[in-house]
Amino acid sequence: MPREIDNTNSATPAVTVENLTKVFKGAMGRKPLTAVSDLSFTVKRGEVYGLIGPNGCGKSTTMKVMLGLLIPSIGKATIFGRNSSEVASRHDVGFVPENPYFYKHLTGRETLHFFGKLCGLSGSDLRDRSAAMLKLTGLENAAERRVGGYSKGMLQRIGLAQALLHEPRLLILDEPTAGVDPAGSRRIRDLIMEFKERGITIVVTSHLLEQMQEVCDRVGIMSQGRMVREGRLEDLISVENQTEIILENATPEQLDKIRALISGAGGSTKLVSLGKPRTTLERLFLETTVQTGEGE
């Protein structure tokens, strides 16, 4: 299991992106493309930060700059105070790309051993960490199978396992639930919540806004390479002049009393809606299905 991380010691943010602009040169006389323009944000230690926006808004480009895979045209990104262009900054980072691909010829365990060795793990330390990550991601039963035969959800989970292998302080997830069925998606969401509890800083992008809402402390909304809104999730999504009350086992008489109380209160107070909350199709799906890779 990942270690608990103490985030109280340092004021250095986990991630800073400062005035980042990335322009891709146009090939064969084509116009240059500005993917990200003057983007700035900070991710504090231990928080889950969601970067959301439509396709092509520059989320992945930003992540690649944070990982040193792209060189910024202007500005910079830092990871725990180190410039992201320094290879050493990646020692603290675990990354799960969108639709992760691994060497198909390796088994799940061999994949973790390969990436573990790249992170400096060896011997019993490597074996123990790999076993722990396989257990954490629910892939113990698929550990000796070649990755080429894994489902999309299993690929995402082995992606998470390799990202966490070296106990990084920062986890970067690019569309972690893209193309994954609801059960796999729920599992990944639960893992993110677990990592958050352990103090791992997480930067995540997703199109599934409902999921982002569940896991993120703060979000940044990008559009056309720029940050258009940023802040605490509660501040961004709460409707300030409305209040929600959910009752269990309320009788019709009690509901009538509540209605009467509201209408008698006067002023601008009014009942907007009253009805039974519904279970979701996702919850129904999760209750009736079993996930591949578990209990095989």
Add this chain to the structure above:
Amino acid sequence: MKSYKAFSPSRIWTIATNTLTQLLRMKILGFLVVFAIIIVAAAYAFPTMSPEQQLKQLKDWSFGVLQVFSIVIAIAATALLLPRDVEDRTLYTILSKPVPRHEYLIGKLLGVLLLIGGGLLIMDIFFCGVVWLKQWTITASNIAALQSEQNGTAENIAAMTDYIDRQGLSWNLQAGVWCVFLKAAVVTSLALLMSCVASSTLFTILVSICFTVVGHGEGLLRSYVFKSLAITWKKFLSFLLAVICPDLSLFDEVQAVIDGNAIPLSTLGQITGFALLYVVLYTSVAYLIFSEKEL
């Protein structure tokens, strides 16, 4: 968690061994079976030839196959690896770990060289075994023939054995195999450079083949195209050509081995030096291109 090291031979070795495993699991060494069949055919298909010709033919065919194997693997395996890692995005996952780009490139190069070296070693062992067996069979049958003709004196047998031994198993054969490996190493580093420039496997393969063909004919090119030029220009252009495209004829010492002539140690050292120079040069240029590559 261990601290980060700016240069780590163990990371390079991890990438190299993973590359080797990847290529082995692609069953690329199935080629060895083809090699074995060709060697056995070369050894036993022409029993009517003279002993010298039989052994020469065996060495000729074997070295031909060794060269084809090493060059094909050098180009195809290298061209498959890097562009495929980019296309599959496996490269993102690797480079998002604390792995400097030069370590990734050196690891890939080393992995292909391990495969070629290992393949050549297996083929060399088999080849030597067949040459030894053939040599022993020929010697035994010739001694028997001399004795049946009443000419089996110690001098005659020694002369005949010496004559066959010069064409048979010797350290010179190993020097020939080393030259084959060196040539393949140069072609591998060239293909690695091409794969950093190109964006597709097909382009890398085609351009690498072109360079390999031109590299083999560089001597001809120098003698015919540059012959009318002034000596300074001739030297400068020859040097330039040799830098851009490796002069692969430098490593063609195999014919001397087939003919039973020994390769002097100084020549072998010189060839090894040239190969090292080419490998370092092409890998360094490949790194310069790859380090700036936007992924």
